[in-house]
């Protein structure tokens with residue numbers, strides 16, 4: 614154990630002030646941030662980096678995990694899904710249906726996360742087939758198998774439903790399998806963004822190189 618703050622501990626490192634001393638000759642660094650300081654919600658390794666440099670660096674390490682959320686009724690959970698996807702270096706977050714979604718929940722992480730829109734679930738499934746991704750629907754519906762006992766494909770697209778109706782019939786029939794997260798209480802389902810976080814982390818636990826984590 615060490616008392617040293619970790620690289621992502623915001624409490625002890627809410628940001629940094631203007632660069633002190635000779636400015637490094639590094640094209641990844643942003644002259645304005647060097648001059649004014651950097652209080653963005655980024656890990657310390659990316660302090661003073663331009664957005665483009667951060668995205669390029671994550672791009673080198675993105676996982677072959679894609680996630681999609683069906684947004685036919687404007688799901689308020691999308692921001693939280695985007696933020697968690699960013700934390701796990703998910704390849705792309707796909708939004709199906711309505712283009713509009715509330716970005717507040719993303720806490721600006723959408724600036725560093727690849728996002729794609731599809732008008733319909735059919736278009737999403739066509740994309741997955743062309744990209745060689747195995748589609749895994751995530752919902753606690755009849756026929757679902759326990760996520761906890763499922764070996765997830767490495768090249769994977771996980772699809773989450775919206776609050777209320779859950780996943781569409783197109784997703785259920787188009788997916789290679791549907792997985793459910795075990796529940797033990799009284800509620801019929803959990804919040805979609807929480808379920809997405811659990812499912813993404815299950816993929817991370819099975820496939821990611823934890824030695825590369827911050």
Ligand SMILES: C[S@@+](CC[C@H](N)C(=O)[O-])C[C@H]1O[C@@H](n2cnc3c(N)ncnc32)[C@H](O)[C@@H]1O
Pocket residue numbers: 751752753754772773774775776777778779780792793794795796801802803804805806808809
């Ligand atoms: C609030 S749920 C709504 C649908 C849900 N099937 C129901 O009967 O109430 C919204 C989404 O969260 C995810 N979800 C919630 N609880 C889940 C669970 N126990 N297992 C898998 N996915 C879940 C699914 O993607 C689902 O489509």
